[in-house]
Amino acid sequence: MKDIADAALNAAQVKGAGYADVRISQRVQQDLVVKNGQLAAVSDDASQGFGVRVLVDGAWGFAGSARLDREEVEEVVNRAVRIARASARVQSQRVDLGPPVNSRGRYTTPIQRDPFAVPLSEKVELLLRADAAMGAVKGVTVREGSMEFIRDSKLFASTEGAFTEQDLYESGAGIEATATNPDDVQNRSYPNSFGRHQGAGGYEYIEGLELDRHAGRIAEESVALLSAAQCPSGVKTLILDASQVALQVHESCGHPTELDRVFGTEAAYAGTSFMTPEKLNQLRYGSPAVTITADAMTPTGLGTFGWDDEGVPAQRSHLVKDGLFVGYLTSRETARVLGQESNGTMRADGWNRIPLIRMTNVSLQPGSATLEEMISEVKDGVYMETNRSWSIDDRRLNFQFGTQLAYEIVDGRRGRILKNATYAGITPEFWNSCDAVAGKDEWRVWGLANCGKGQPPQVAHVAHGAAPARFRNVKVGILK
Amino acid sequence: MKSVEAARLTDLGEVKGFMDRALERSTADQTEVMVSEWDSALTRYANNGIHQNVAERNVSVRVRVVKDERTGVASLNQMSDAALTDVLQRALAIARLQPPGEVVPLPGPAPAPQVPAWSDATAASTPEERADFVRAVCVAAERSNLKAFGAFSTGSAQLAIANSLGVYQHHRSTQATVNSVVMGEAGSGYGDRAAVDVRDIDKDDLAREVIEKARRNQDAQPVEPGVYEVVLEEYAVSEMLEFMSFMGFSALAAQEERSFMRLGERITGEAISIWDDGLDPSGVPAPFDFEGVPKQRVDLITRGVATGLVYDQQTARKAGRASTGHGLPAPNAEGPFAVNLFMAAGTVPKEELIAGIRRGIWVTRFWYVRIVHPKASIITGMTREGTFLIEDGKITRPVKDLRFTQSILEALSGTLALSRTTKLEASEYFGATRVPAVHLKAFTFTS
Incomplete structure (x- = not known):
């Protein structure tokens, strides 16, 4: 592949590019779905190709193709350069990438068991065991389990001398039980919603989930929810499980700290951000209990890699420190505007997409409480677990989330199970109401493999370390 | 060149x-x-x-x-x-x-x-x-x-x-x-x-x-959340229709008892008719589905009554009938999907939809819509880029964007008028909708 990369970079320079990079990717993916005792879907997908990004007259052009041959390289480079020249005709500002990046090296996700070497039968048997455990619970109408395995072999090279090769592995799995009656449908999933819990790792990641051990419990909970009381409406103390805290971090801290959004480059699609540059080092984003980092080196995190898709090395930085907003997720181009250097968050959804600023592993740092201690200190509250719905405005301020399961908290104890639980708030008010975060023992890295951004649409795989956390005076129970 | x-x-x-x-x-x-x-x-x-x-x-x-x-x-x-x-x-x-x-x-x-x-x-x-x-x-x-x-x-x-x-x-x-x-x-x-x-x-x-x-839409001021009469522009109606398809028009959703569709029953106002037609050139036509089955027109809601569902090979076999040509690429555990959706137009010029509204909200588009309860067809989301107060039949001022939490069927049950023109809206991934603007009696804004 090196010869293809060299040919692309040479051609781009000959045709007038002041900067060019090329990414060549070979990605394989296996997906399994077991549904109601049957293997409902198995697929083995592969995609390969290359994309060339060029700067001509200070304007961007990009083209990609699935055909990996010299003739196509020439054509794709021509296309990218022509597109860049067209961009230059309607340019508001010349692109400045700042200091050159010339990283070199190889990175491979640490794995113990190659998921593509594990027999299909072993995977299917695990999903069928979990399915049977859910099926043993009376009242469950739909059972589903799934797995996904990805190996993405990427090469990055640039005219600045960068040359990196990476083999990134992901493994994920999840199960879900659905119970229905004529008027209602309730579901429970494990370990998380969104179909699966996914991490950077090998098959050992799946084995650690113990899907079959949790299957009966979630099936019983789905049935119990049908006859559960509706979550009451009111302003109460709210305790979120770690997975819901992870999603809250994703939506209300991860996205608004993406510096490209802040500068308006997503304004017509994903939106902008309330965390504008004049608020940097000024905005009291959360309480002193709230410290949020972006760390592309977190073990098992889906945002863990050697270099981003601009060749910038993986690194760790603070977004919120002791409640104060102190940093952004940046690219070379956007960091330059603030007089900074990129903190390495540019990733593309494949060879046929340009890199955008994407969350790496954006994590709420653990505190010192425990979930049980937090509950014991609440007189009137609600505990909510596992996301069911999520929505936030285009500046990332006004949010409403719902969870699959909830319990009332009365006088320091868990009470009745509650259904259709929702809570809503305004981002800084909400995080400033956080008065406790559980400690390291309950802190876990949660993978989200469905983060959408960009036009054409891109899906990023990101992660969030989180522990259960408590929030005071939150509006809960939107549904009557 | x-x-x-x-x-x-x-x-x-x-x-x-x-x-x-x-x-x-x-x-x-x-x-x-x-x-x-x-x-x-x-x-x-x-x-x-x-x-x-x-x-x-x-x-x-x-x-x-x-x-x-x-x-x-x-x-x-x-x-x-x-x-x-x-x-x-x-x-x-x-x-x-x-x-x-x-x-x-x-x-x-x-x-x-x-x-x-x-x-x-x-x-x-x-x-x-x-x-x-x-x-x-x-x-x-x-x-x-x-x-x-x-x-x-x-x-x-x-x-x-x-x-x-x-x-x-x-x-x-x-x-x-x-x-x-x-x-x-x-x-x-x-x-x-x-x-x-x-x-x-x-x-x-x-x-x-x-x-x-x-x-x-400059200098919008807040308005109290609550239940308002609304006019939804085609951008918002299109998104609502796509969520109806996602939650309820599939035969699999019905077979798994999670759909809001109750065939033969009135589920919306009588002015509402919705169908899927992959052959209509006024949409984004596609003559066959991803299993190679020719697409049929399926009347989903006819004058307010739930009348049909879309099928693929698997759900059709279970129902003992033929596929309607709405299959997705194999392997597919998600079921069939209606992606060429139409909503019937009304008789009112779009600009006259606000004529009789004493106090209401004009909504240009929705944002970040998510399902809250599929069987009750409840969704939540925000308004975006063009939300206005209607007073005495006129748009009087822009208002800050609002969050809504609303059952689609309940909202459409209060349909008062539809515009006589329709607009084509391409889906983000594939397919499209063609819909009118609608005037609804009640829509719940929660914050």
Whole structure:
């Protein structure tokens, strides 16, 4: 592949590019779905190709193709350069990438068991065991389990001398039980919603989930929810499980700290951000209990890699420190505007997409409480677990989330199970109401493999370390 | 120069030959091969300038084999003979390694009508033409001291499906879409367009709409949340309809008892009729589904009564009936999907929908809509880029965006009027809706 990369970079320079990079990717993916005792879907997908990004007259052009041959390289480079020249005709500002990046090296996700070497039968048997455990619970109408395995072999090279090769592995799995009656449908999933819990790792990641051990419990909970009381409406103390805290971090801290959004480059699609540059080092984003980092080196995190898709090395930085907003997720181009250097968050959804600023592993740092201690200190509250719905405005301020399961908290104890639980708030008010975060023992890295951004649409795989956390005076129970 | 940018889709004869070789070489009991190929480009702009500008050429070859009551699916994005051998081997290996199970039946041959969905002008669009279009919108915004943001895409595609039972379907299409947000210091407006033929998109008309909306939407003030009479523009109605499809129009959702559809019962106001029709050229037509079954028109809600569901091969077998041509690519555990949706127009000019409203809200579009309760058809989301207060039959002032939490069926049960014109809205991934603007008696804004 090196010869293809060299040919692309040479051609781009000959045709007038002041900067060019090329990414060549070979990605394989296996997906399994077991549904109601049957293997409902198995697929083995592969995609390969290359994309060339060029700067001509200070304007961007990009083209990609699935055909990996010299003739196509020439054509794709021509296309990218022509597109860049067209961009230059309607340019508001010349692109400045700042200091050159010339990283070199190889990175491979640490794995113990190659998921593509594990027999299909072993995977299917695990999903069928979990399915049977859910099926043993009376009242469950739909059972589903799934797995996904990805190996993405990427090469990055640039005219600045960068040359990196990476083999990134992901493994994920999840199960879900659905119970229905004529008027209602309730579901429970494990370990998380969104179909699966996914991490950077090998098959050992799946084995650690113990899907079959949790299957009966979630099936019983789905049935119990049908006859559960509706979550009451009111302003109460709210305790979120770690997975819901992870999603809250994703939506209300991860996205608004993406510096490209802040500068308006997503304004017509994903939106902008309330965390504008004049608020940097000024905005009291959360309480002193709230410290949020972006760390592309977190073990098992889906945002863990050697270099981003601009060749910038993986690194760790603070977004919120002791409640104060102190940093952004940046690219070379956007960091330059603030007089900074990129903190390495540019990733593309494949060879046929340009890199955008994407969350790496954006994590709420653990505190010192425990979930049980937090509950014991609440007189009137609600505990909510596992996301069911999520929505936030285009500046990332006004949010409403719902969870699959909830319990009332009365006088320091868990009470009745509650259904259709929702809570809503305004981002800084909400995080400033956080008065406790559980400690390291309950802190876990949660993978989200469905983060959408960009036009054409891109899906990023990101992660969030989180522990259960408590929030005071939150509006809960939107549904009557 | 122009020839470089003309769509480079593989010749039809070559595609057919490739698929024939796949069927010949396969040692499975039954084989299906799907070739999907696209050549597309997108020019993105922000702050009155182009900041991202991309193009790609790609293909997907997807093979489904059935052997000894086992199904295997594999795909690759290459069309060489070596790729064909590889993808067939992988599909067979997957089938071989799994326990016997329920096999989704492949359909037999049935002719699909040809529907016009191709424009040479769209296929030959150049980056310079896209840049000129974007420049016109940006210049118009700049003249009004506003900033334009958005994306303009043009693309061509072909989809071919063949199976060993004799199915062979092929369809070529083009699409041009543009969206624009125009912002001032204290507010913004939104507009979009979609067409098969790029020449049908009027850049001046789009710029006029979105700049006018942005101008009117400056310095919005909050309004108390609560239940309001509303006018939803086509952008919002389209999104609502897509969520109805996602939650309830699929036969699988009904079979799994999670759909809001109660066939034979009145579920919305009588003015509401919704159907799916892949053959209507006023949508984004597609004559067959991803299993190669010709698309049928399905009346989903007729004058307020739930009348139909969409089926694929699997759900049709379970129901003891034929597929309606709404299958997704194999392997598919998600069920069929209605993606060519229409809502019947009314009789009122759009601008007169507000005539009788004493106090209400005008909604341009929704944002970040998510399902809260599928069986009750409850969704939540925000309004965005053009929310206005209506007082005594007139739009009086912009209001801050609001969050809604609302049952779609309950909202449509209070339908008071529909505009006599409809608008085409392209889906983000595939398919489209054609819908009117609606005037609803009650819509719940929760914050």
